[in-house]
Amino acid sequence: MVDDPNTPRPNPFSDVPIEIKVTVGRAHPLVRDLLKLENDSVLTLDRRVEDPVELYVGEKLIARGELQEVEGDTTGQLAVRLTEVADIKNEL
Incomplete structure (x- = not known):
């Protein structure tokens, strides 16, 4: 059977895991x-509790969001609700 050239092929990189860093803030001591x-020292950050966190892949900012606790999880697992996402599909 011949492949139809109009059928989109799956991206071979779509199953490759990546690391996303979530940045809460920065300190400049x-x-x-x-x-x-x-132990028990306090390091003041340049952000407030209600400020958005930033998500990076490498050095590239890909999104911003709000920290929240995973619903129904009693262990205090954190998650990020995205509020702003970069248009990374058109930057590749």
């Missing part, structure tokens, strides 16, 4: 302050 960190 001085080295002397970093060296003083110990």
Whole structure:
């Protein structure tokens, strides 16, 4: 049987797992302050609790969202509800 050239072929990379980093915020301490960190130290971030988190693949920002607890999960599992997604399909 001959393949129909109009039938889209599955992308061979669609089953490859990737790592997505979720960034809650950044800190900019001085080295002397970093060296003083110990258990129970507080490191202030540049974000507030209600600010969106950012999702990255490598160094590429792909989405923003809100942290939330997985519904029905009693262990406190975190998830991200996406509120803004980059148009990555057209950037490849």
